[in-house]
Amino acid sequence: MREGPEIARIAALVADPVRSAMLLALMDGRALTATELASVGGITKQTASSHLAKLVESEVLVADAQGRHRYFRLAGSHVAALLEALMVFSSDAVPPLRTGPKDLTLRKARICYDHLAGEKGVMLYDRMLEEGWLGRDLDVTDKGWTKLAVLGLQQGDLPSSNRPLCRACLDWSQRRHHLAGRLGKAVLDRILAVSWARRLPASRVIVFHPEGERRFGEWLR
Amino acid sequence: MREGPEIARIAALVADPVRSAMLLALMDGRALTATELASVGGITKQTASSHLAKLVESEVLVADAQGRHRYFRLAGSHVAALLEALMVFSSDAVPPLRTGPKDLTLRKARICYDHLAGEKGVMLYDRMLEEGWLGRDLDVTDKGWTKLAVLGLQQGDLPSSNRPLCRACLDWSQRRHHLAGRLGKAVLDRILAVSWARRLPASRVIVFHPEGERRFGEWLR
DNA sequence: CTCATGGTTCGACGCTAATCGAACCATCCC
DNA sequence: GGGATGGTTCGATTAGCGTCGAACCATGAG
Numbered sequence: 425m426r427e428g429p430e431i432a433r434i435a436a437l438v439a440d441p442v443r444s445a446m447l448l449a450l451m452d453g454r455a456l457t458a459t460e461l462a463s464v465g466g467i468t469k470q471t472a473s474s475h476l477a478k479l480v481e482s483e484v485l486v487a488d489a490q491g492r493h494r495y496f497r498l499a500g501s502h503v504a505a506l507l508e509a510l511m512v513f514s515s516d517a518v519p520p521l522r523t524g525p526k527d528l529t530l531r532k533a534r535i536c537y538d539h540l541a542g543e544k545g546v547m548l549y550d551r552m553l554e555e556g557w558l559g560r561d562l563d564v565t566d567k568g569w570t571k572l573a574v575l576g577l578q579q580g581d582l583p584s585s586n587r588p589l590c591r592a593c594l595d596w597s598q599r600r601h602h603l604a605g606r607l608g609k610a611v612l613d614r615i616l617a618v619s620w621a622r623r624l625p626a627s628r629v630i631v632f633h634p635e636g637e638r639r640f641g642e643w644l645r
Numbered sequence: 646m647r648e649g650p651e652i653a654r655i656a657a658l659v660a661d662p663v664r665s666a667m668l669l670a671l672m673d674g675r676a677l678t679a680t681e682l683a684s685v686g687g688i689t690k691q692t693a694s695s696h697l698a699k700l701v702e703s704e705v706l707v708a709d710a711q712g713r714h715r716y717f718r719l720a721g722s723h724v725a726a727l728l729e730a731l732m733v734f735s736s737d738a739v740p741p742l743r744t745g746p747k748d749l750t751l752r753k754a755r756i757c758y759d760h761l762a763g764e765k766g767v768m769l770y771d772r773m774l775e776e777g778w779l780g781r782d783l784d785v786t787d788k789g790w791t792k793l794a795v796l797g798l799q800q801g802d803l804p805s806s807n808r809p810l811c812r813a814c815l816d817w818s819q820r821r822h823h824l825a826g827r828l829g830k831a832v833l834d835r836i837l838a839v840s841w842a843r844r845l846p847a848s849r850v851i852v853f854h855p856e857g858e859r860r861f862g863e864w865l866r
Numbered sequence: 867c868t869c870a871t872g873g874t875t876c877g878a879c880g881c882t883a884a885t886c887g888a889a890c891c892a893t894c895c896c
Numbered sequence: 897g898g899g900a901t902g903g904t905t906c907g908a909t910t911a912g913c914g915t916c917g918a919a920c921c922a923t924g925a926g
Contacts, residue, residue, distance in 0.1 A: 430735040431665050431732055432665040434731050435659035436660035438656035440913090444650070458872070458873060459872065459873080467916090470874075470875085475914090483734075491872095492872050492922065492923040494872080505733070506727075508730075509726050509730040510652040513651070513703075679903060689887090690902075691888095692886070693903090695904090698904085712894075713892065713901075
């Protein structure tokens with residue numbers, strides 16, 4: 425009676441149909457707003473707010489405040505593992521949800537302020553973390569500097585300023601983080617400089633050349 | 646809203662503190678009676694009966710009726726996986742529960758009707774399944790007959806009768822299945838015949854000789 | 867500044883489900 | 897057979913929580 429309550433408390437969070445629908449919608453790693461999640465659950469935003477507060481409080485979700493929006497995502501892979509363990513009991517698919525731009529080129533790669541966003545930007549950020557180019561605090565590791573040197577980026581080349589070197593920026597089409605900060609800008613600059621990709625005039629679209637896309641992928645291993 | 650309910654339904658079963666305590670008590674693979682589980686949950690047997698009916702209905706638990714007792718155990722490893730996924734959120738230990746005979750020799754190995762029970766019996770049964778001596782329907786495989794031949798058991802030696810060749814019998818100290826049926830009897834007979842162990846006079850205790858215990862373990866790989 | 871929109875807080879309502887007492891059925895032991 | 901024990905069913909009570917309306921705060925656009 426003393427050991428059960430804790431797992432029961434977590435299970436209770438998933439036990440509500442609305443909350444479980446919200447969690448399933450986040451299974452692919454995206455981050456959604458409170459209003460979108462309310463729509464997913466088919467409830468009003470007051471109720472959604474109450475649900476989300478509970479999930480954040482118990483660290484099942486984490487929230488990123490961005491302007492007047494709050495983006496919610498799963499707190500980690502252990503949450504996804506829990507949901508998968510539940511799905512075993514009755515095979516479910518993750519629910520589709522149209523979101524973001526229709527324009528496929530925009531979705532694939534584009535400029536976000538001054539750095540790379542879209543699928544390619546998310547891929548860059550994910551790999552840098554996976555491969556250990558970045559540490560947990562978003563500090564660049566020795567391995568990271570070695571790989572960045574391949575692109576022609578030296579540690580001394582990056583002007584120091586108030587702006588952080590690395591920052592995680594939330595992507596509005598992918599709804600996942602990508603690399604921002606001074607390094608984010610520098611990497612995009614180099615990618616354009618070595619002609620792996622080019623920027624369409626008067627547009628935010630970044631177009632990778634076939635050969636450049638291949639090299640980009642190789643560079644990330 | 647159509648995909649969430651199913652996982653919510655399962656989560657709701659674990660969400661009750663009493664039910665989760667019951668499930669945790671079964672995490673080690675034992676089977677417990679309804680009354681014992683009522684005690685684990687600190688509730689009356691009526692309430693426990695209601696909880697257990699729900700868990701069986703949803704195939705989270707399975708029940709073995711044995712005389713006037715009903716033994717409940719987890720329906721499979723996927724249930725244990727679910728509980729483990731929940732325990733990640735707050736490290737819990739599996740609760741201890743004293744059960745069964747105090748007598749250590751009885752607990753280790755004894756005769757159950759005419760076959761081997763206790764730790765050694767459970768070990769025999771588990772290994773036969775793990776190593777593929779027995780198929781899913783408790784049929785003896787070719788590999789099984791090969792290994793049984795080492796003990797001097799030929800397929801033709803086992804007299805055919807109404808009694809099933811292999812049966813899973815629930816152990817009252819280990820609370821887990823062990824091998825019964827004609828094969829269960831035959832194996833115990835051979836173990837005694839080759840003097841790996843002997844039966845204490847006027848007792849159900851089976852005592853393994855040190856050398857016999859070693860060979861028994863080797864035989865099971 | 868004003869309006870629109872995203873999000874939260876508060877309070878009241880209503881439904882679901884856990885709980886136990888009482889009665890009942892089944893099995894085992896003597 | 898009769899008594900004891902394990903387990904289930906039924907019904908009534910109670911408590912918790914999901915829900916939404918209404919009001920409120922914060923941010924962004926014009």
